[in-house]
Amino acid sequence: MRIVVCAKQVPDTEARVTVGKDGRSIDETGITFIINPYDEFALEEGLRIKERLGGQATVTMVCVGPPRAEEALRTGLAMGADAAVHVWDDSLAGADAAALALVLQAAVTQLGFDLILCGRVAIDDASAQVGLRLAERLGLPHANAVTKLEVQGSKLVAHREVEGGVEVVELPLPAVVTAQKGLNEPRYPTIPAIMKARRREIGRPGLAGLGLDAGKVADACRSEVLSLAPAPARKGGRLVAGEPQEAARTLAHLLREEAKVL
């Protein structure tokens, strides 16, 4: 079984993110990058499926991202991925979800696959669409926000989070699955595995190797960021003093009379 995991590298959640000089992207100086947490769930699930199949599977990680993203792929290899593919070209810098889906489609098609695992959402752009767009482009079914996954021969049984409950869906392979928190607990790579991963080959097809070029990527983009700005900062307000009863009473009145939220 050929499993492909699509993973993005994103700023650490603690990072102070500021706007770059162009006013449309972020200033990356000093930022630590991590594998998108949901993509870590996706990778871990790929590795577990392989283990459950007694090793009769390959797990290949694909990442579209600037040179720094190689680190995410090395981490993935150290966790146990069999291979890693790094796609980059400067023309991809402003690529939107539509263009990324095009690039990933080319990459996974070249690799060949039975199962594509993505994260439910990338926590930087929070757009939650690349995996599903990819499924649509490939004409494949998908299961979104999956918290439990089982491979049964040529089909999948997935539990997915829906509003107010869990939906159990069955879908034939090949398919796209997006990982939700709760699917698993990702493993930590061991130090020797990290060392070994440093020396591993990483596939670098380049846009040309995928049958694409800068023009095709630009043509595929459907959105444009006009500007990026810090969110308005919140200011601390007022501390309500007094014994619990008294403070609660004052607060209740403030919420009604001053804040007008009740």
Add this chain to the structure above:
Amino acid sequence: MAGIFVYAETKEGEFRKATGEILSRCRGVADATGEPLVAVVVGPAPEDAPRRLAPFGADLVLHVEGPGLEVYTSQGYAWAVTSCLAGRQPAALFFGNTPLARDLAPRVAERMDAALHADCTGLAWEDGRFVFTRPLYGGKLLARAVSRPGHPVLATFRPNSLGVAEVAATSPAYERVQVEVPAGSVASVVKETIRQVAGRVSLQEAEIIVSGGRGVGGPEGFRVIEELADVLGAAVGASRAAVDAGWISYDHQVGQTGKAVSPNLYIACGISGAIQHLAGMSSARCIVAINKDPDAYIFKVADYGIVGDLFQVVPALTAELREMLVRA
């Protein structure tokens, strides 16, 4: 261009909150451009859909139904929406940012060869185009974005963030469209839906959220949180610390790796205010913090705070509000 379309999602026979918010916010643009404002309902719908959507200014309710649309499937619904809109040259198609829309809209966007601006908190009409505001990087930054011209404009909007605009009621026309989802085009089969506790307000639509963190100390600690929530008709939220400890399920988690919410009032109890938590709730209109540590970061972002033991303060607040709301 022939229409601003709003996907009118229903839950338990009621239209979702965001449906009315988006429709009413688009009324002005519809008037300015002469585009009809159309609510699209797919699958089972309330009989009196036009009457229910009239207060929000819809011109037309388009009801798409037929075999294969009795229950939601992403492929079936994506096919239904796009084939129904195909001949109508939609200018825009907007959704509320609900779990269903997040499953449906990306496929629709791909089929319509369009951008999808996801989880927007703002909408403006400037120089003859829609401009969307989206929180990025866990709400640390706000982007203003547009679609490239020549394609329909798609977006999902976070419930509560647009609010309902005051518009004159309309009497929408009602058009029923019969379709049949082509055999073999839906590959996944829903085997079963396991319902969890029903009846509670959805976290993302709630106007008031009461959240508990590590400070509630255990699953029983959430009792005081729930009691306050019940009095307020609020939803219950949680920090990741409380979720990871197994005190409450993940669908309650607020934050960068949970849900992003924009309620009118967010009451954080026993939550320190970690940056990843703030990512999910700092767009709330009013934040209240109850925490025993006067130095907790949450006080730096809260509009009102009480320093104290939540097990004393929260029940006192519950009692106070119960009395106040009964009197009202």
